[in-house]
Amino acid sequence: MYIEIEELAKEFGSSRALHPVSLSIPSGALIALLGPSGSGKTTLLRILGGLEFPTSGRVLFDGKDATGLSVQERRAGFVFQHYALFKHMTVFENIAYGLRARKRRERPTEAEIGRRVNRLLDLIQLPDIGARYTSQLSGGQRQRVALARALAIEPRMLLLDEPFGALDAKVRKELRQGLRDIHDTTGLTTIFVTHDQEEAMELADLVVVMSMGRIEQVGRPADIRARPASTFVREFTMT
Amino acid sequence: MSDTAMTPPLGVTTEPLLARRLLICTVIVLISVLLFAPLIAVFSEALSQGAGAAIQSLASSDARSAIRLTLIVATIAVPLNAAFGIAAAWAITKFDFRGKAFLITLIDLPFSVSPVVAGLALVLLFGANSTFGAWLVAHDLKIVFAFPGIVLATMFVTFPFVARELIPVMIEQGKAEEEAALTLGATGWRAFFTVTLPNIRWALLYGVLLCNARAMGEFGAVAVISGKIRGQTTTMPIMIEMLYNEYLSVAAFSLAAVLALLALLTLILKSVLEWRYSALLAATRRH
Numbered sequence: 001m002y003i004e005i006e007e008l009a010k011e012f013g014s015s016r017a018l019h020p021v022s023l024s025i026p027s028g029a030l031i032a033l034l035g036p037s038g039s040g041k042t043t044l045l046r047i048l049g050g051l052e053f054p055t056s057g058r059v060l061f062d063g064k065d066a067t068g069l070s071v072q073e074r075r076a077g078f079v080f081q082h083y084a085l086f087k088h089m090t091v092f093e094n095i096a097y098g099l100r101a102r103k104r105r106e107r108p109t110e111a112e113i114g115r116r117v118n119r120l121l122d123l124i125q126l127p128d129i130g131a132r133y134t135s136q137l138s139g140g141q142r143q144r145v146a147l148a149r150a151l152a153i154e155p156r157m158l159l160l161d162e163p164f165g166a167l168d169a170k171v172r173k174e175l176r177q178g179l180r181d182i183h184d185t186t187g188l189t190t191i192f193v194t195h196d197q198e199e200a201m202e203l204a205d206l207v208v209v210m211s212m213g214r215i216e217q218v219g220r221p222a223d224i225r226a227r228p229a230s231t232f233v234r235e236f237t238m239t
Numbered sequence: 240m241s242d243t244a245m246t247p248p249l250g251v252t253t254e255p256l257l258a259r260r261l262l263i264c265t266v267i268v269l270i271s272v273l274l275f276a277p278l279i280a281v282f283s284e285a286l287s288q289g290a291g292a293a294i295q296s297l298a299s300s301d302a303r304s305a306i307r308l309t310l311i312v313a314t315i316a317v318p319l320n321a322a323f324g325i326a327a328a329w330a331i332t333k334f335d336f337r338g339k340a341f342l343i344t345l346i347d348l349p350f351s352v353s354p355v356v357a358g359l360a361l362v363l364l365f366g367a368n369s370t371f372g373a374w375l376v377a378h379d380l381k382i383v384f385a386f387p388g389i390v391l392a393t394m395f396v397t398f399p400f401v402a403r404e405l406i407p408v409m410i411e412q413g414k415a416e417e418e419a420a421l422t423l424g425a426t427g428w429r430a431f432f433t434v435t436l437p438n439i440r441w442a443l444l445y446g447v448l449l450c451n452a453r454a455m456g457e458f459g460a461v462a463v464i465s466g467k468i469r470g471q472t473t474t475m476p477i478m479i480e481m482l483y484n485e486y487l488s489v490a491a492f493s494l495a496a497v498l499a500l501l502a503l504l505t506l507i508l509k510s511v512l513e514w515r516y517s518a519l520l521a522a523t524r525r526h
Contacts, residue, residue: 051418071421078422084415088437097433098423153423 001062001156001189002027003048008057010043017043019213020057025206030183031191032200035210036236041193042161044210048191049159050074061156077150077188079160083142085134091145092117092130098153120148123182140171147182158183160192164199176203197237201225209233281499285492296490297497301470305478306497308389312474313454316393320454321447324401329435331402332409333417343406349398357395358463361388384466389474392460397450404446405439412438444512448505455501 003025010018018040025031033041046052048059050071058067066074086094095117099108108116121127124144134142143163150158163179164172180203183190194200200207201221209216209224209232217229228234254262285293296302327346331339349357365382366372375382382388416438420430436443458476465472473481475498482491 049422051422071418072424072426074422075424076422078419080415080419082415084419086416086419086434097420097425101420101423101425101429149419149423 003157003189004058004060004063005044005048006058006060008044008047008054008059010040010047010052011055016213018047018054021213021215023208023215023218025189025191027189028187029189030180030203030205031189032204032207033191033193033210034195034197034200034207034236035216036195038212039210040213041208041210043213045159045161045191045193048074048157049076049078051078075153075156077153077155077158079143079146079150079158079163081161081165083134083146083166085142085146085149087134089133090130091121091126091132091134091137094134094145095120095130095149095152097149116152117148120152123151123185124148124178138171139167140175143167143175144178147179151182151186155188158186158188158190160190162194163192164194164196172199179203201237209236211236278499281492281495284488285496287492288489292489293493293496296487296493299490301473302478302490302494304470305473305475305494308386308473309455309475309498312386312390312393313451315390316397316454317447317451320394320397320450321401321443323398324405324446324450325439325443327402328405328409328439329431331406333414346399346402349396354392354396354457354459355463358392358460361392361395361460361464365391383464384468384472386472388464389461389472392464393454393457396457396460397453400450400453401443401446404442404449408439408442409435441513444509448509451505452502455498 003023005021005023005025007020007022008018009016009020021040021044033044035041043052047054050069050073054067058065060066061069061074086097089097096113099113099116102108117130118127121130124147126141126144129137129141129145134145137145143166147160147163160179164175167175176199179190179192192204201224204221206218207221207224208218211232217224217233219227224233224237228237297306327342330336331343362383363369364371365375365388367376367383372383380387382391416434417430420434421427425433456476457474458480461474462477462480465474465477467473467477467481469478469481475494479491479494479498482488482494
């Protein structure tokens with residue numbers, strides 16, 4: 001699914017989180033929203049997921065206006081910064097949640113839910129953890145379960161808020177590859193938010209550098225490195 | 240988490256043995272005097288003329304009606320306040336809106352206002368001397384000195400308990416899990432019942448138990464608004480006071496013992512539930 005963002009702006013009370021920004025995201029791309037805290041990258045991601053609504057501007061999915069679509073109608077697989085796994089449910093129930101939440105006639109049978117959850121557990125390479133509670137998992141395992149839960153609803157896109165932020169350096173490197181693999185297998189348009197320029201440059205096809213609620217530059221990692229559009233971009237991508 | 244807290248490494252408790260013993264003894268004495276002695280006194284006074292006399296006094300129609308009234312009032316007030324408390328805590332913790340601080344203060348109001356004042360306020364508002372009260376009387380709706388007034392007074396006094404228990408828990412939990420449920424396609428109601436409610440169930444249970452204990456034990460506000468009509472608007476605490484003032488100490492203390500037992504029962508219920516689900520609690524609380 002390709003996404004177009006037209007003159008999107010967001011205000012919280014009197015403060016501007018997002019100045020009018022425009023952006024085109026090609027179908028199947030892996031995009032990084034890169035910027036320091038307060039740059040508006042998470043706000044942009046949450047607007048795409050339907051968790052916030054813009055003050056002005058439009059969002060189009062596959063050319064159709066999606067600005068007013070509710071969060072449920074968007075079918076965006078969302079991975080939260082601290083994963084937001086359901087603590088009182090097992091890993092299996094966490095992943096099955098989206099399937100059980102469907103309307104009765106669209107809901108898969110219990111056997112089908114079981115098959116799909118197990119297939120997702122295989123995909124994240126944790127086939128045996130279905131019966132555990134999330135408190136019994138390591139940070140890296142939790143992140144992968146959150147990814148599987150988001151994929152279970154057969155999303156039209158994948159949105160990840162600092163997916164590696166809560167992990168130590170070694171696990172972070174492993175899971176970067178994991179996300180790349182899952183993206184390549186599913187072919188989903190994937191957008192992740194990060195403040196780590198190395199992560200963005202290494203993982204993404206296209207990097208969107210943001211600062212103070214504005215898009216500073218959009219480009220392939222090599223192009224941004226070679227031709228930074230502003231002093232901010234040069235300094236931020238150097239460190 | 241609790242493992243390390245329960246078995247401190249050697250050397251942490253460095254106070255001399257005598258000091259430790261002394262502190263422990265002080266605590267035991269204080270707890271005995273403040274908590275156990277009054278409870279034992281109530282029961283021993285109730286049984287001072289034998290169990291037969293105690294049971295006989297409880298079998299009187301006035302005592303039975305007082306017990307019945309207290310239970311019915313709690314049965315109405317507690318679920319309503321649980322629902323209102325959840326709604327208030329939900330609104331305060333999951334949404335940002337103007338006047339939030341004022342709403343929190345308002346929820347706390349029953350804690351800061353004396354129950355007697357609350358009762359008087361209700362009498363003034365619904366009594367025959369006010370415009371609203373006159374209208375009620377004209378339409379044959381009795382609130383003051385009647386059952387609805389007792390329920391209103393009890394609800395007012397016990398309103399903060401559930402919300403106060405829930406608000407800190409819900410603030411700590413944030414709203415990410417609810418948002419996750421919504422992105423997975425759940426409706427708001429489904430997210431509430433499958434995510435929010437399970438996450439707050441222990442705080443909710445605790446709030447409900449406290450609310451219930453207070454609802455059954457409320458004296459001041461109910462004393463003012465009930466008019467103390469014997470056999471009709473006397474709840475257990477009010478009946479106890481009346482009996483005591485009439486020097487019927489066995490009857491008074493028997494009823495007091497029943498009230499204490501009801502409170503103990505709720506505490507036991509809570510312990511049983513906690514014990515029953517302790518394994519699940521341990522698995523879900525570690526985070």
